[in-house]
Amino acid sequence: MICGLCKYLQVFATSEGKGWGVRSVTALKKGTFICEYIGEIVTNQELYERNKERAAKKEEHTYPVLLDADWGSERILKDEEALCLDATEFGNVGRFINHRLEADRSLFVAIRCGDSNLIEIPVEVESPDHHYYHVAFFTVRDVEAMEELTWDYGIEFDDIYHPIKAFKCKCGSKYCRNKQKIQR
Numbered sequence: 001m002i003c004g005l006c007k008y009l010q011v012f013a014t015s016e017g018k019g020w021g022v023r024s025v026t027a028l029k030k031g032t033f034i035c036e037y038i039g040e041i042v043t044n045q046e047l048y049e050r051n052k053e054r055a056a057k058k059e060e061h062t063y064p065v066l067l068d069a070d071w072g073s074e075r076i077l078k079d080e081e082a083l084c085l086d087a088t089e090f091g092n093v094g095r096f097i098n099h100r101l102e103a104d105r106s107l108f109v110a111i112r113c114g115d116s117n118l119i120e121i122p123v124e125v126e127s128p129d130h131h132y133y134h135v136a137f138f139t140v141r142d143v144e145a146m147e148e149l150t151w152d153y154g155i156e157f158d159d160i161y162h163p164i165k166a167f168k169c170k171c172g173s174k175y176c177r178n179k180q181k182i183q184r
């Protein structure tokens with residue numbers, strides 16, 4: 001992470017209608033650091049307000065990642081305290097990585113039931129303050145050259161309270177949460 005990007009990544013236009021995506025030009029071993037997810041640090045409340053404005057402008061792509069901070073705290077944070085990363089205006093290559101179902105997130109590690117190839121890991125970087133950490137992507141299996149890199153956004157596709165309607169998932173995975181909901 002300290003060295004920054006050290007793999008040859010390519011932003012490309014996906015053929016399935018997901019917009020831009022990211023792939024690795026070379027094959028990658030399981031456990032490889034890919035990149036950080038960079039964005040503006042805002043509270044959940046600020047993000048909610050921003051999303052309402054974006055929904056009014058009919059913006060299609062959004063780039064939020066919940067930090068669920070403070071990991072050092074045992075209480076549930078209010079929306080005006082909890083933080084997230086918004087990469088809509090400022091970000092790096094991480095914001096072009098698309099969604100695909102990964103694991104049973106209630107178990108957090110252990111059982112993997114999906115087939116995305118990345119996982120996001122919160123990494124504390126030389127800070128005594130538990131409230132801030134970096135989000136870093138690592139491969140969870142070997143990845144072939146030119147295979148699209150994906151991670152699980154943890155989206156609830158039928159969340160009617162979110163100001164921006166969730167996208168129709170085109171990940172193509174047989175485990176797709178969105179597909180299962182549509183079929184019901």
Ligand SMILES: C[S@@+](CC[C@H](N)C(=O)[O-])C[C@H]1O[C@@H](n2cnc3c(N)ncnc32)[C@H](O)[C@@H]1O
Nearest residue numbers: 018019020061062095096098099167169170171
């Ligand atoms: C963080 S951006 C990823 C980069 C985006 N594809 C782009 O062109 O900028 C997230 C957005 O990409 C699209 N996206 C990501 N994963 C997708 C998927 N599995 N199916 C359809 N659209 C997806 C959605 O529009 C989503 O809001």
